[in-house]
Amino acid sequence: MKRITIKPLRERNPILVAVVGLVILAVIASLVYFYNDLPVIGGGTGYTAYFAEASGLQAGNEVRIAGVTVGSVTGVSLDGDKVAVTFDVKNAWVGDRTTAAIEIKTLLGDKYLAIDPLGTAAQNPAVPIPLSRTASPYDVTQAFSGFAQQVSQIDTAQLAQSLQSLSDAFATTPPYVRQALRGLASLSASVASKDAEVTSLLAGAKKVTGTLAGEDARFAALLDDGNLLLAELRQRQDAISAMLTDTRELAVQISGLVNDDQAQLTPALQALNQVTDVLQANQANLTKALALAGPYYKLVGNALGNGRWFDVYLCGLITHTDLPDNTPASGCEPPKP
16 A cells, blocks of 8 residues: 655745635635625525515514524615515524514614514525515604604695685584684694694604614613513522521521520620729739830840750859959959950
8 A cells, every 4th residue: 555645834835835825714714704695504594575665674683483583684675666675594494475574673663574484385585575475564753754744844824824714705604614614713823823833842752763763772782781680680589588598597596596695695794894994904004014024034035045054144253363364353244255
């Protein structure tokens, strides 16, 4: 059998090695960048659905089946007189009778795409879901905006004048007709007098709804954090309950211990108070004794520090004539070497 030898990398052409390395890096970067588009490990299978209107749906919104997120919206575009919504679904079955609806996720106007997978066969990704199987929600924010624009275009003064002329023309008609027309004229005059206030009110409502819609992400994050806190407290419920129970039992045990030993503790505490009183009354004497004991114990330590004996010097037991020549002529001083 022929043995195959691999040429070491340092012996190869460095230019060729660099080119191959750059190609491999480019392939890896492309795979990472187009990760969601890969058929097996990417974002899933892509589908298209036609809607009569987009209703605020945007790319990146969730795709849900029975409340479970299974994908995301990849694009919203105009296709003739209808809106084409493309989305990906991963790890979920989509049938050939599937219905799609744009639902409201939060009160602030955030949307998501709800899928109801119906049918006996799988949905062909190349065949869009028709308008007959899709539905769009009613957007209250857009309705307020449209209403404000319509009201601002009404000439309320001309409307009031028209209704007043109509009331004058029916002056000879039966009383109930005249009263109805007179009421309409009064209503139109009142609306005309409050035109500026109504317009300002609707503009303010539009501004408020726009501000709330802009803060939707923060509200969603706040609600998510609240849910996490409640979930953590629910998980820790048993531990907190056990801690409170143990604390209550400990308090009961301490109370019982104090009650049982109160007869013995009371004399002991009284005696301890007497001892502290005596020590406090003799504090000056104790301080003086400690100050005098310091030099004494220092001398004792010097005398006993050379071994198992006492170092003692006695002066005056012998005369100066019997001492060596280097002994001082007078005084009790030890001989110096």
